[in-house]
Amino acid sequence: MSGMNVRRVYGSDGDKQCGPAPGKAFVDLVGGPLDGQLLDVTGWSGEQLTEGALLITDRGLYGAGGRALYSPIDADPTGPFLWLGDTP
Incomplete structure (x- = not known):
């Protein structure tokens, strides 16, 4: 892969x-x-793509089990998804 x-x-x-x-x-x-990172959105519906994703991560503000909210910029479901914040 060089x-x-x-x-x-x-x-x-x-x-x-x-x-x-x-x-x-x-x-x-x-x-x-x-x-x-890349997010695999294969098979996501149009509604799912416009809503974005709440992704589990231990690297956010809330540590293990916390989630990071990512949403499409300008409601463009083809990406990129922009980070909006963390939640427990």
Whole structure:
């Protein structure tokens, strides 16, 4: 994989770096504890894409079990998703 721009996909095992798989849809996560990761949105409905995602992370303000809210910028479901804040 030398020379390839490989990024972590949210929910992948540990801190292992991996890239998106062909045939899948991804959005960039921008800001907050998951900044720079990709979110697999394959199969998400239009409503789910416009609402965004509440993602579990131990890297946010609330530690283990906390969640980070990411939502599409300007309601564009193709991404990127912008961090709006953390919640317990």
